[in-house]
Amino acid sequence: MIDPATYPGAPILLETLPNLRGLGGWRTSDGRRVRDGVLYRSTDLSRLSGADLDAVAALGIRTVVDLRTQPERALRPDVVVPGAEHVVLDILADDTDATPTDMATILEDPKRAKTLLGDGQAEELLSRAYTQLVALPSARTAYRTFFSDLLALDRGPVLFHCTTGKDRTGWAAATTLLMVGVPEEDVVREYLLTNDQLLPALKPVFDEFAAHGGDPALLRPVLGVREAYLETSMAQARTQYGDLATYFAEGLGVGPDRREALRALLTEC
Template sequence: MTDNPKLSSVVPSLANLRDIGGPESRFGGSVRTGAVYRSTDLASLSKEGEQTLADLAVTTIYDLRTASERETAPDRTPAGIRELGLDVLADKQYRAIPAQMQQMIADPRAASELLGSGQALEYFQGSYRDFVTLPSAVASYRQLFLDLAEPTSAPALIHCTTGKDRTGWAAAALLLFLGASKGAVFEDYLLTNTVLLPLFAPLFEKFAATGGDPTLLEGVLGVRPEYLEASLAELESVHGSIEAYFTDGLKIDQDTQTRLRGNLIG
């Protein structure tokens, strides 16, 4: 464990692990700590990682990856922990950047052509808008928040592959719903760059050694404020408010919303 209450672990097999609790809520009190965590996937979970999950008393894991991601790199979920697979991107037509990631890392020229022209920003902004309106995303986030409204679901862990995009929106939407300020939401979101990017140092060094500009990869392997801003702009355009997103977009009734806030605000 670390001294930073937001950074719950430095266990390599649980990279990007942190507690989303702590921010003050406009409803009074603050978002509960020790209730909802976020991380990368558990495909390489070590004994140390298992012990960390036991120490955190995690009872439920929400896996936001695609079915193919889960099949290729299944979580090593410890016995006794309930896991729900929620395929946020099931309905998404994939574009070039994820498919060409290995090529870009090996060929700085290809990376420059694809990432240097602003396509990475365009791709991620499109993905983050999809988090709000894509049918599979709506269904997945609805189920996530419905389940978190049940007291027995916590302490819970939410993850995707690197724990930054699909998980980033889950945490951001939940924090906003729980009354956290946008400043606190962005603080949690951008912690990924502090926690996760250093783990890619060997990759950045290799890329630089072959003539590449490591900053080109940072927008793909890390996060940028513009990504989350795209989700929030889409939410504002389509629904008008976080409350309307939960009520009209996710079709979560008021009683369930009240229970969700009751569980996670203290």
């Protein structure tokens, strides 16, 4: 395992919980540092077991925030982390399009995958999904609760996740870092780490897809992340609210006073 305090975004290498890393270590524009050991992000916890479960428990996690839909949770229930409360915040509750959360079954059928994801449709799907992370009422409600819970000191340390820990989780991480003053270019860097920390763990998925006649390249826009995806959410926030600060305040309930409280909680000199 790599010590997450060694550098920002270092992976915590657990076989049954890929894409696990802390948000600590990133520098704000005024020279403060995001605290280690307070916030962690990952894929879902459905495969967590054995020594890996012990390792997560050793992080002192007190709250697990599950950003998935009800069907996703039913299909792959989280393993319970000892001593941690499980909180469900369904980002996509108001989304009537099941395609993003039906991805697991889509990947089992290369012909269906080609129909739904080929010819640039995968990029369009992700663009719509990242717009919805800002535009959906359920997304605003869930992220608003996420940040209000972060301000409750008895909630931390917090581990938050969706299914692959890259889209809903990625926006939660990005907005958190932006709120406390981490420069946008570093927020993008943190977001893109998923390509290094998740895709290798998904090699069996790519191999199985290829074995059934599918083109693995078809999956990369869906299973990885791209800077353009994150930019879609930020553009939606700016279009809908005028700027990110107003989105934080009006959309997520984190005005100047609460934002300063979040900075005090999550950063240090």
